[in-house]
Amino acid sequence: MKKECIDCGGELNIPDDAVVGEIVSCPDCGGDFEISSTSNGSMDLKRAESVGEDWGE
Numbered sequence: 456m457k458k459e460c461i462d463c464g465g466e467l468n469i470p471d472d473a474v475v476g477e478i479v480s481c482p483d484c485g486g487d488f489e490i491s492s493t494s495n496g497s498m499d500l501k502r503a504e505s506v507g508e509d510w511g512e
């Protein structure tokens with residue numbers, strides 16, 4: 456399944472077995488997006504919070 460990147464409009468490849476909460480990266484802009492579900496059962500993308508950053512905890 457292919458989705459349009461919500462940042463740059465590039466093509467994102469979503470695996471058929473992708474699950475909600477999975478992170479996909481855009482090959483064009485490098486952004487990370489989290490798969491979320493919509494009320495009608497289809498998949499949508501939302502910007503993922505950047506992870507792996509050290510907040511000095």
Ligand SMILES: [Zn+2]
Pocket residue numbers: 460461462463464465481482483484485486
């Ligand atoms: Zn992009």
